[in-house]
Amino acid sequence: MSTVQIVVNIIGIGVIAWIVWYFWLYRKAGVAVTETNGVQEAVIRVKGGYDPDVVIIKKDRPVRLLFQRQESSLCSEMVVFDSIGQSAHLPEGQTVAIEFTPHEKGEIPFQCQMGMLRGKLVVQ
Amino acid sequence: MKQHMQTYDPALHHAGEKQTAVVPPTIGDNALAAAGAPVALDLAVRGMHCASCATTVASALRQVPGVQTAEVNVATEIAHVRYLPASTDVAALTSAVAAVGYSAAERGDPSDDVDEQTAAHQLEYRNLMRKFWYAASISVVILLVAFPEIRWLYAPNLFWIEPSAAIVRGLWAASGVLALTVMAYSGRHFYTGLWFAFKHHAADMNTLIALGTAAAWLYSTVAVLAPQVFPMGASTMPFYDVTTVVIALVVLGQAIEARAKGQSSQAIRKLLGLQAKTARILRDGVEVEVSVESVLVSDIVVVRPGEKIPVDGIIVAGHSALDESMITGESLPVDKQIGDAVIGATMNTTGSFKFEATKVGKDTALAQIVKLVQDAMGTKPPIARLVDRVSYYFVPAVMITAVLSFMVWFTFGPSPALAFAIVTAVTVLIIACPCAIGMAVPLALVGGVGKAAEHGVLIRSGEALQTASTLQTIVLDKTGTITKGKPELTDTEADAGFDADRVLYYAASADRPSEHPLAQAIVQAANSRGLAPAEPSDFTALPGLGVAATVDGKRVLVGNGRLMEREGIDIGSLQTTVARLQSEGKTAMFVAVGKLAAGVVAVADTVKKDSVAAIRVMQSMGLEVIMLTGDNERTAQAIARQVGITRVLSEVLPEDKAHQVHLLKGEGKQVGMVGDGINDAPALVEANVGFAIGTGADVAIEAADITLVGGSLKGVAYAIEVSRATMRNAKQNLFGAFIYNTLGIPVAAGILYPLLGILLSPIMAAAAMAISSITVVSNANRLRSFKAKSFREATL
Numbered sequence: 001m002s003t004v005q006i007v008v009n010i011i012g013i014g015v016i017a018w019i020v021w022y023f024w025l026y027r028k029a030g031v032a033v034t035e036t037n038g039v040q041e042a043v044i045r046v047k048g049g050y051d052p053d054v055v056i057i058k059k060d061r062p063v064r065l066l067f068q069r070q071e072s073s074l075c076s077e078m079v080v081f082d083s084i085g086q087s088a089h090l091p092e093g094q095t096v097a098i099e100f101t102p103h104e105k106g107e108i109p110f111q112c113q114m115g116m117l118r119g120k121l122v123v124q
Numbered sequence: 125m126k127q128h129m130q131t132y133d134p135a136l137h138h139a140g141e142k143q144t145a146v147v148p149p150t151i152g153d154n155a156l157a158a159a160g161a162p163v164a165l166d167l168a169v170r171g172m173h174c175a176s177c178a179t180t181v182a183s184a185l186r187q188v189p190g191v192q193t194a195e196v197n198v199a200t201e202i203a204h205v206r207y208l209p210a211s212t213d214v215a216a217l218t219s220a221v222a223a224v225g226y227s228a229a230e231r232g233d234p235s236d237d238v239d240e241q242t243a244a245h246q247l248e249y250r251n252l253m254r255k256f257w258y259a260a261s262i263s264v265v266i267l268l269v270a271f272p273e274i275r276w277l278y279a280p281n282l283f284w285i286e287p288s289a290a291i292v293r294g295l296w297a298a299s300g301v302l303a304l305t306v307m308a309y310s311g312r313h314f315y316t317g318l319w320f321a322f323k324h325h326a327a328d329m330n331t332l333i334a335l336g337t338a339a340a341w342l343y344s345t346v347a348v349l350a351p352q353v354f355p356m357g358a359s360t361m362p363f364y365d366v367t368t369v370v371i372a373l374v375v376l377g378q379a380i381e382a383r384a385k386g387q388s389s390q391a392i393r394k395l396l397g398l399q400a401k402t403a404r405i406l407r408d409g410v411e412v413e414v415s416v417e418s419v420l421v422s423d424i425v426v427v428r429p430g431e432k433i434p435v436d437g438i439i440v441a442g443h444s445a446l447d448e449s450m451i452t453g454e455s456l457p458v459d460k461q462i463g464d465a466v467i468g469a470t471m472n473t474t475g476s477f478k479f480e481a482t483k484v485g486k487d488t489a490l491a492q493i494v495k496l497v498q499d500a501m502g503t504k505p506p507i508a509r510l511v512d513r514v515s516y517y518f519v520p521a522v523m524i525t526a527v528l529s530f531m532v533w534f535t536f537g538p539s540p541a542l543a544f545a546i547v548t549a550v551t552v553l554i555i556a557c558p559c560a561i562g563m564a565v566p567l568a569l570v571g572g573v574g575k576a577a578e579h580g581v582l583i584r585s586g587e588a589l590q591t592a593s594t595l596q597t598i599v600l601d602k603t604g605t606i607t608k609g610k611p612e613l614t615d616t617e618a619d620a621g622f623d624a625d626r627v628l629y630y631a632a633s634a635d636r637p638s639e640h641p642l643a644q645a646i647v648q649a650a651n652s653r654g655l656a657p658a659e660p661s662d663f664t665a666l667p668g669l670g671v672a673a674t675v676d677g678k679r680v681l682v683g684n685g686r687l688m689e690r691e692g693i694d695i696g697s698l699q700t701t702v703a704r705l706q707s708e709g710k711t712a713m714f715v716a717v718g719k720l721a722a723g724v725v726a727v728a729d730t731v732k733k734d735s736v737a738a739i740r741v742m743q744s745m746g747l748e749v750i751m752l753t754g755d756n757e758r759t760a761q762a763i764a765r766q767v768g769i770t771r772v773l774s775e776v777l778p779e780d781k782a783h784q785v786h787l788l789k790g791e792g793k794q795v796g797m798v799g800d801g802i803n804d805a806p807a808l809v810e811a812n813v814g815f816a817i818g819t820g821a822d823v824a825i826e827a828a829d830i831t832l833v834g835g836s837l838k839g840v841a842y843a844i845e846v847s848r849a850t851m852r853n854a855k856q857n858l859f860g861a862f863i864y865n866t867l868g869i870p871v872a873a874g875i876l877y878p879l880l881g882i883l884l885s886p887i888m889a890a891a892a893m894a895i896s897s898i899t900v901v902s903n904a905n906r907l908r909s910f911k912a913k914s915f916r917e918a919t920l
Binding site: 001005008009012013015016019020022023024026028037047048049050051053071072073074075077078080082085086087088089091092111113114115116117118 | 225241244245247248251313316317318319320321323324325326327328329330381382385498499501502503504508509511512515516517519520523524527528530531534535558559562563566585
């Protein structure tokens with residue numbers, strides 16, 4: 001094996017390790033919500049992903065998530081909260097609210113219909 | 125008196141700015157508006173959390189001058205306001221709500237959402253097609269440059285001239301710039317998508333296409349500008365055609381997908397299309413035609429022959445037969461009298477009637493159905509959860525495969541190794557199709573749930589659908605599910621010297637004052653045969669025995685054997701008739717006229733007309749059908765024999781029904797329970813799938829996984845058939861997508877090259893990718909033309 005080949009292979013292994021870390025192992029920090037009039041409210045921008053995609057909420061308080069889809073790609077036209085049985089169509093450029101009150105600590109994942117875009121609520 | 129008619133002209137209504145729920149009464153009749161006719165408006169109110177909030181909002185609205193009534197529902201978050209347009213307007217109303225700390229907006233028509241969605245799909249389709257045409261035309265130019273061998277096709281005169289290396293390099297550079305414009309315009313969304321996903325530590329379809337096309341472009345550009353960096357030096361060829369053709373093909377695939385997806389929401393659009401646009405209502409005794417949104421609860425709605433019923437309500441005058449097939453799936457028109465419920469969106473046939481509106485706007489059966497179907501389409505069957513886990517790992521895994529493939533080709537591949545390494549890595553990235561995997565289940569679900577809704581079968585969730593497809597045992601409640609749930613006259617037997625009609629006439633006349641359901645059934649049967657029962661005198665109800673009365677001067681007795689015995693009447697051969705009728709599960713009563721036994725009338729809860737066919741279809745589908753009832757063994761067996769059920773659980777107390785279902789599950793069966801949703805609610809919840817027989821207007825039955833709006837058992841068979849077909853479709857999609865990816869990716873990586881010398885070009889990979897996702901969409905769309913056995917056979 002030539003030097004170039006060795007270097008290329010070492011770089012290749014490095015890239016693979018980085019992919020594993022960046023996409024699978026990385027732990028995202030959550031964003032805490034602001035509470036107004038007793039409602040925990042967060043605006044989530046939808047554009048190639050959910051921003052923020054990890055939202056920290058408190059249990060037993062009403063939550064209102066305001067989704068704003070800012071792209072025309074059909075992949076993100078729906079947001080699904082499978083574990084709480086809610087879903088919504090997100091027309092481009094409009095704000096759509098998802099409201100509920102969590103009663104248990106844990107995680108509530110949400111995603112697009114195809115599971116390509118993901119986010120979660122961390123209930124504390 | 126001259127009737128003031130207001131006409132509603134949708135063209136006028138929509139001519140100005142969009143004003144959803146208000147129909148100005150001034151259109152068509154200025155005189156009426158000047159007299160101050162109020163208009164109705166629904167406001168969507170946000171921020172209410174309790175009943176007292178609703179009170180605050182309502183009183184704020186009432187204080188606005190010109191507002192006549194304001195009712196606020198905290199659950200639906202809607203304020204129904206009736207106001208005088210001469211005195212106030214929508215802006216004043218919303219600001220009054222805002223002043224007390226809540227926000228309000230005019231409530232949209234439910235069809236807006238779907239129209240908007242359809243428009244968005246069409247817009248996206250056109251947008252993608254423009255991108256495709258640009259990428260495709262540039263691709264043609266670049267291909268001509270890339271393959272100079274074919275220039276005799278378009279420039280035969282130049283064929284003998286070999287262009288100089290400088291000219292070739294110049295043409296390549298121009299191709300590179302053109303390819304860049306394709307990336308910037310047609311492929312822009314791949315690169316922005318990659319970036320947005322990347323920021324979220326995520327990777328998707330865009331990531332793969334963006335990386336693949338960008339890698340091809342970068343390699344080509346280096347090959348043109350600085351070929352000396354590559355081992356093979358000046359002989360390095362660019363392949364800008366890969367970048368542009370791949371973008372063109374993938375964008376074309378997305379466009380076709382966008383259009384097909386638009387079609388998948390057709391079921392909802394079809395449902396919304398059923399909604400009447402206008403209603404004719406009575407206001408202050410005057411018939412006015414208004415938009416359906418301004419009909420309020422307790423308005424009296426006038427329906428003429430052939431008209432659509434605008435909202436839900438109860439008939440207060442007149443009668444007719446209604447075609448309810450669009451809501452219930454029931455093909456025959458249903459007779460409706462005063463006191464009967466009518467459902468919005470159904471069609472009046474020939475009669476005229478007036479009804480009082482009981483549910484409007486979001487509360488109508490149709491609106492609830494649409495909501496239920498939309499919600500169900502957003503859920504995931506358990507099978508999709510597996511897919512979710514796969515798709516989470518999928519894209520990064522493809523990227524890793526691409527890197528590995530690069531490393532192997534670079535190290536062990538034939539010369540030029542770098543070119544092979546780049547091409548295989550790019551091909552791996554391009555051929556992988558996460559979309560096909562991701563769409564497999566949701567598209568099938570949308571198709572199946574929509575199809576079911578068209579037949580009056582409302583499947584609440586993906587989970588219910590998947591479980592319904594695996595059911596083995598169906599438990600049917602008897603009363604109201606298999607049978608109509610109310611007694612009807614079944615037999616009239618006359619003794620010598622009487623005829624059947626006379627017997628029925630006497631029995632009905634004697635029974636007329638009685639409120640007992642059995643007596644009512646006899647009176648009703650006599651009425652419907654035109655026998656006109658007489659008004660009896662000396663009516664006496666004899667508890668546990670029957671009734672006695674004087675009809676046309678004769679003493680008439682209707683009752684059981686003990687009554688006849690007490691009155692000393694010889695029943696003779698009628699005894700055997702009664703015994704036979706009882707063995708058939710019927711309630712038989714002797715009729716005596718004067719001192720003579722005249723005959724026997726029998727009453728029973730009869731089987732719904734399509735129960736037999738529906739049960740036969742279920743059995744032919746391999747389902748075990750069991751009857752569950754609180755009735756005695758004899759009645760239960762009689763009904764079971766009529767409908768062809770062999771396993772009967774009778775004399776089950778209402779509170780034990782759930783336990784019986786539990787026991788059946790204990791036999792290792794997947795059990796579906798069919799009942800009425802109220803009394804049977806615990807059993808429905810206990811079953812793997814609970815089917816509620818709908819009562820027409822009330823479709824959102826909490827305990828049920830599946831609601832049968834029409835109340836026919838055909839719906840159960842249909843629900844299971846459509847669930848099975850949907851799951852089959854979803855599995856086909858998934859199987860296809862997985863096979864495609866697990867075969868396609870290794871081939872793209874060049875696994876066949878050492879043995880067979882087969883290596884895919886990235887352009888082939890792009891075509892394969894586009895075709896695979898289009899195949900999934902088209903396969904899912906096949907569900908729209910699904911025809912169920914249950915409806916073909918059971919429609920008599």
